[in-house]
Amino acid sequence: MPNAQKIAFLASETDVARDALRALSTEYGNVDPIEADVIVALGGDGFMLQTLHGTQELPAPVYGMNCGTVGFLMNEYQEPGLRTRLAAAQEEIINPLHMKAIKENGEVHEALAINEVSLLRAGPQAARLKITVDGRERMEELVCDGALVSTPAGSTAYNYSAHGPILPIGSDVLALTAMSAFRPRRWRGALLPKSAHVRIDVLQSQKRPVMADADSRSAGSVVSVEITSATHVSHRILFDPGHGLEERLIREQFA
Missing domain, CATH: 3.40.50.10330 (Probable inorganic polyphosphate/atp-NAD kinase; domain 1)
Incomplete structure (x- = not known):
């Protein structure tokens, strides 16, 4: 400098x-x-x-x-x-992550996240999530308190508290981590390339409401969230x- x-x-x-x-x-x-x-x-x-x-x-x-x-x-x-x-x-x-969240009423909420994009249950029951990566369904049902996608810069924050891996800053890798996964009980998350397009759909969204958060920019009652790396920022x-x-x-x- x-x-x-x-x-x-x-x-x-x-x-x-x-x-x-x-x-x-x-x-x-x-x-x-x-x-x-x-x-x-x-x-x-x-x-x-x-x-x-x-x-x-x-x-x-x-x-x-x-x-x-x-x-x-x-x-x-x-x-x-x-x-x-x-x-x-x-x-x-x-580079931050870009979050595009679709709410129950059809409203679109977009935000950038330097640390992570997270989905969290917003009611007394566990969330039921479906995970798709690059257009291919990877997990039909994840029953959990929530899930997040973290950048290397954010991997020691919420991701690490949820037992996700710490990522080297130059690794061009994202961490997909579950929070208190009930089913599959032993699923420990996944490492994805930085170029991955992650979509998380909320199953039974009215019975099991979920909120989405990008660095404390929140959207309630979401039905789906798409997460990509914002390499232009x-x-x-x-x-x-x-x-x-x-x-x-x-x-x-x-x-």
């Missing part, structure tokens, strides 16, 4: 992030994101996702500083030497040397 003269600071609503915003703006100045060479996001992983979605049309990369809890997508927070860190930062480029994320996504994903598997 050779040129970071103009910095735009964005902060979450927490007191810690707001204090950091005031301190860093005083030290380095603060420009509008449209004019910035780099955007610095102050908060946790949730705010980083929000920032990436909100600035995806802008050319400036995003550098996160952790003012939250986990901070998997963030760098360590330090006030001194920020311009030096930005100059040395390494860039990772990730690229998110540029900056990390301190030796602490990029590839290293973090490897390190997480030995924790």
Whole structure:
């Protein structure tokens, strides 16, 4: 990142992030994101996702500083030497998923997801799902609390909590993972190529309602969801040397 003269600071609503915003703006100045060479996001992983979605049309990369809890997508927070860190930062480029969800009333809900697209039961009964990949039915019936498709960048989040695999950042692979699968009881999910077109149909959708979610953008009462990689959208994320996504994903598997 050779040129970071103009910095735009964005902060979450927490007191810690707001204090950091005031301190860093005083030290380095603060420009509008449209004019910035780099955007610095102050908060946790949730705010980083929000920032990436909100600035995806802008050319400036995003550098996160952790003012939250986990901070998997963030760098360590330090006030001194920020311009030096930005100059040395390494860039990772990730593509989000595109979700097209059809609701019971015929309404179409579309959204992008940097981490994962998930389907979750929205009632007391387990969901019944049919899974089709590239036009071929792969699972006639999956009875579960839900299912998700995860990117490598999101594989340590909800996917990992549901016992899905951690994916190397450059693997061009997606994880299809079930949540609390009841039938088939021993199904542990699948690894799919990044180019895969995944369709999940909700069986008995009125009796067993399901909601769909793309990075907290939700649609209720869905009957089908199609998931593809949005390769035309690229998110540029900056990390301190030796602490990029590839290293973090490897390190997480030995924790």
